Amino acid sequence: MIAIFTDFGVQGPYLGQMHAVLAAEAPGVPMVDLFPDLPPFNVRAAAYLLPAYSQYLPEAATCLCVVDPGVGSARRPLAVQADGRWYVGPDNGLFSIVIRRARQVRACVITRVPERLSASFHGRDLFAPVAAGIARGEDCPGEAVQAGTLVAPSWPDELAEILYVDHYGNAVTGVRADALEPDAVVEAAGRRCAFRRTFAEAEPGEAFWYRNANGLVEVALNQGSAAQQLDLAVGTRIRLP
Amino acid sequence: MIAIFTDFGVQGPYLGQMHAVLAAEAPGVPMVDLFPDLPPFNVRAAAYLLPAYSQYLPEAATCLCVVDPGVGSARRPLAVQADGRWYVGPDNGLFSIVIRRARQVRACVITRVPERLSASFHGRDLFAPVAAGIARGEDCPGEAVQAGTLVAPSWPDELAEILYVDHYGNAVTGVRADALEPDAVVEAAGRRCAFRRTFAEAEPGEAFWYRNANGLVEVALNQGSAAQQLDLAVGTRIRLP
Amino acid sequence: MIAIFTDFGVQGPYLGQMHAVLAAEAPGVPMVDLFPDLPPFNVRAAAYLLPAYSQYLPEAATCLCVVDPGVGSARRPLAVQADGRWYVGPDNGLFSIVIRRARQVRACVITRVPERLSASFHGRDLFAPVAAGIARGEDCPGEAVQAGTLVAPSWPDELAEILYVDHYGNAVTGVRADALEPDAVVEAAGRRCAFRRTFAEAEPGEAFWYRNANGLVEVALNQGSAAQQLDLAVGTRIRLP
Numbered sequence A, B, C: 001m002i003a004i005f006t007d008f009g010v011q012g013p014y015l016g017q018m019h020a021v022l023a024a025e026a027p028g029v030p031m032v033d034l035f036p037d038l039p040p041f042n043v044r045a046a047a048y049l050l051p052a053y054s055q056y057l058p059e060a061a062t063c064l065c066v067v068d069p070g071v072g073s074a075r076r077p078l079a080v081q082a083d084g085r086w087y088v089g090p091d092n093g094l095f096s097i098v099i100r101r102a103r104q105v106r107a108c109v110i111t112r113v114p115e116r117l118s119a120s121f122h123g124r125d126l127f128a129p130v131a132a133g134i135a136r137g138e139d140c141p142g143e144a145v146q147a148g149t150l151v152a153p154s155w156p157d158e159l160a161e162i163l164y165v166d167h168y169g170n171a172v173t174g175v176r177a178d179a180l181e182p183d184a185v186v187e188a189a190g191r192r193c194a195f196r197r198t199f200a201e202a203e204p205g206e207a208f209w210y211r212n213a214n215g216l217v218e219v220a221l222n223q224g225s226a227a228q229q230l231d232l233a234v235g236t237r238i239r240l241p
Helices: A014-025 A043-054 A096-101 A122-135 A226-230 B014-025 B043-054 B096-101 B122-135 B226-230 C014-025 C043-054 C096-101 C122-135 C226-230
Strands: A002-006 A031-035 A062-066 A077-082 A085-090 A105-110 A142-145 A159-165 A171-176 A186-188 A191-195 A207-211 A216-221 B002-006 B031-035 B062-066 B077-082 B085-090 B105-110 B142-145 B159-165 B171-176 B186-188 B191-195 B207-211 B216-221 C002-006 C031-035 C062-066 C077-082 C085-090 C105-110 C142-145 C159-165 C171-176 C186-188 C191-195 C207-211 C216-221
Touching (some): A002 A014, A002 A043, A002 B014, A014 A031, A014 A062, A014 C002, A031 A043, A043 A159, A043 A171, A062 A122, A186 A216, A207 A226, B002 B043, B002 B122, B014 B031, B014 B062, B014 B122, B031 C014, B043 B062, B043 B085, B043 B159, B043 B171, B062 B122, B077 B122, B171 B226, B186 B207, B186 B216, C002 C014, C002 C043, C002 C122, C014 C062, C031 C043, C043 C062, C043 C085, C043 C171, C077 C096, C186 C207, C207 C226
Parallel strands (some): A002 A062, A062 A085, B002 B031, B002 B062, B062 B085, C002 C031, C002 C062, C062 C085
Antiparallel strands (some): A077 A105, A105 A142, A186 A191, B077 B085, B105 B142, B159 B171, B171 B216, B186 B191, B207 B216, C105 C142, C207 C216
């Protein structure tokens, strides 16, 4: 299985062109758009969402990850194997949280130069063919390097910030629920949010936090949009106890 | 074939995570996002759209249906076979119109408890694995119950209301075109709409109703947005003759 | 492979219903949504985007193309083979630029009348089954006609106009980059845009043009939305040197 993580969004001709390459070069391998609309250009947000949203994939899955504001510049193309699963994408910090949390890591700098390499769409021209190759069973598609040589920003272990707002208005953070006590109160935009196990446990209109289905702290409102009511957006800081 | 009906929307990590489960547990079975952006939390609208939009699927299709505002509460998880086709989802009325119109119905309450069951994403953790099992040929995945014991709200046979507005601004209702005479005039937001067979038959800017490609009465405007011009939204009542 | 080009958009029940037909009638053939949100009703814009975005598909790909404001009227349904690749859709000019640029063209008017033919959704009822048949290996599904008899509007070779705005705010034109000198300055909404090879080469906030990954002139802004900053929309004219 190839799982796509990108900030391309579901509109336009970007996902589809990557799908066409994957379908041609890894026939029969299912592809899923796991998180197709990560916040644009936001490598840090994506770095925290990646481990949370790839953790339940089969171990043999290959993650094709394209949040790449520096495409066309000198950043290196990578394939990283972390606890079995492969991640393919740019060396810009995108894999740094996955790597930090993994028990076993192997890293390769991709050296293959494709016949057609546009300046702006390495997702289609470089990363998709490499991901297809790995999904077909190829090993490290380039030069093995020490994981310690990769871009590794000094980001915190838990990122107390809104990383994504979904279409219901729920606001996902970069904090793992396991890092908080169940009676912790989180403050978002000045509003105190207690823990609720489910939406049904909250009063209508009550803002609360819950452990979302991927283990992250998520700020929500029962039968309403937390983002709208509390004025939350990608980048809004939250306060932990 | 597994056909997905949900209010998750096409954005975000929801559809993709269900796809990943289906691809892993029902390999080789095609999956299609039949109606991925049903109106959020609106079980009643979905109940009327479901029979209209599933009717042309192959009879062996399994419909994975997740409009589930009560996820995490006590509502029961269901698998219903109606005229051959299976429907998997919550017992909250979502299948009540399909059932009312079917000649043959079998119902099962899902008893399987998955190893991983999040409080908020039964679409991924419970309903997708059950749909995958049915698509692989499993029979009733739980305890057979009488269809008469299922949640069955006293909703009308035709719902004279806007249920969905598409991106052209066409407004789908819950009324079957067969329930109206071809010369019927429908009133939407105070505007009288005559029947037109096709968009090309209407004058530019004229509001009209037509039998949409799934047999429902749809209010439209030639070369314009009916929703915008007539101020129609999900929930707007229409008046039948 | 079946590649879908349409103005249906990614929302709603349209793409999914075409997918269901393709999955049933061309089992095992991968389908990709190559460009699912072409500008609504804009046959001319689609005609220029089609060759640019289909050029990298495998030669055996079938393009299912539905931008069809005249659906239900007398326009003819077509299947056109241009330099190997098949294109299926309405005879309304949609294929005219593909045809003009092809070395070899065969055209068929589709004569098959499907059992179920709705008045408004020929994409599902007529074009998808024909595309599925071609993908399964069928030849010309109708009556061979001379390419010269097809609708062929007198549109220019390069269309100096914004055809699509993506979710980053980049604005694609109908001009091939090969038609311009690399030092050409393009004027968009009164703003002079020089050539930059990559986003990284432009100053933050600088408007520029570049050869996009499909060979078209695209107006962009480094770390910003060109569409918003320059007030560009589909239909905005640009001035070439």
